[in-house]
Amino acid sequence: MALRKILIHPDPRLKKAADPVSAVNDDIRRLADDMLETMYDAPGIGLAAPQVAMMHRMLVMDCTKEDDATPAPMVLINPQITWSSEERSVYDEGCLSIPEQYAEVERPAEVEVEWMGLDGQTTRERFDGLWATCVQHEIDHLDGKLFIDYLKPLKRQMITRKMQKLKREMARG
Numbered sequence: 001m002a003l004r005k006i007l008i009h010p011d012p013r014l015k016k017a018a019d020p021v022s023a024v025n026d027d028i029r030r031l032a033d034d035m036l037e038t039m040y041d042a043p044g045i046g047l048a049a050p051q052v053a054m055m056h057r058m059l060v061m062d063c064t065k066e067d068d069a070t071p072a073p074m075v076l077i078n079p080q081i082t083w084s085s086e087e088r089s090v091y092d093e094g095c096l097s098i099p100e101q102y103a104e105v106e107r108p109a110e111v112e113v114e115w116m117g118l119d120g121q122t123t124r125e126r127f128d129g130l131w132a133t134c135v136q137h138e139i140d141h142l143d144g145k146l147f148i149d150y151l152k153p154l155k156r157q158m159i160t161r162k163m164q165k166l167k168r169e170m171a172r173g
């Protein structure tokens with residue numbers, strides 16, 4: 001396993017739709033392992049492949065919150081939302097590609113998602129609470145959409161300018 005470099009917004013790769021995964025092979029299995037390691041190391045609760053510059057429709061997540069809880073790593077390949085609740089919920093969202101910036105985003109409170117697992121099998125499951133927000137946030141990444149795209153233009157521009165400044169500072173070292 002290896003840590004992958006997480007792209008920081010703004011980056012054209014974060015704005016592009018990713019390609020469906022046609023088959024689970026060794027490259028995909030290795031990428032899933034690396035993405036989980038990178039997510040836990042960050043630390044974060046979700047990571048989509050485009051965030052590590054791999055334009056595949058796959059994501060990893062683990063929204064178990066308690067420090068002593070058993071990790072529940074999930075790998076979702078070609079995930080699709082098949083149902084969303086009318087009830088909505090608001091979470092203060094953040095993103096590993098937009099470090100230290102948080103904003104409230106409203107989304108369906110519950111979703112049903114269908115995906116392919118690393119074993120090639122199709123699974124369908126309902127998510128609620130933080131898991132529902134997280135899976136929708138990560139699926140957005142696969143369509144080139146960021147949580148700041150839900151914010152008012154002024155707030156979005158403010159965050160983008162902060163990230164441009166952060167990237168300049170990172171480039172200088």
Ligand SMILES: [Zn+2]
Nearest residue numbers: 094095096097
């Ligand atoms: Zn994100």
